[in-house]
Amino acid sequence: VVSTQSxxxxxxxxxxxxxxxxxxxxxxxxxIYGIIIAIILVQNIDDTTPEDWLxxxxxxxxxxxxxxxAGLLTGMCNLACGICVGIVGSGxxxxxAQNGELFxxxxxxxxxxxxxxxxxxxxxxxxxxxxxxxSS
Numbered sequence: 001v002v003s004t005q006s007x008x009x010x011x012x013x014x015x016x017x018x019x020x021x022x023x024x025x026x027x028x029x030x031x032i033y034g035i036i037i038a039i040i041l042v043q044n045i046d047d048t049t050p051e052d053w054l055x056x057x058x059x060x061x062x063x064x065x066x067x068x069x070a071g072l073l074t075g076m077c078n079l080a081c082g083i084c085v086g087i088v089g090s091g092x093x094x095x096x097a098q099n100g101e102l103f104x105x106x107x108x109x110x111x112x113x114x115x116x117x118x119x120x121x122x123x124x125x126x127x128x129x130x131x132x133x134x135s136s
Contacts (some may be wrong), residue, residue, distance in 0.1 A: 030078045077123075
């Protein structure tokens, strides 16, 4: 936790420390999104036998691609979310240093950037649960 004492001794403004802490918390939330999706996708993996694999080849290929692209979608959305929060956060620190009244407005913009990761998680959950049921 960034406190006024630790930032005051190094010459950094306490408000900047607060902004840094909020961006860090949002970044860790994005990492948790990846873990949540990994747990959900692992539960959708089924055991199969060679005979069942040959009988339901198209079903298993479809399910495999759904799981793969759900994970890929989560990673790409979280990467875009991190880049967005980083760029906006850099501008937020400069803008807040010039005008303290802009903090809430910039915070709202950062939250919209963080929502990209949440949208990716929602779509990945829908994609990961979009499974075909085998015919046998």
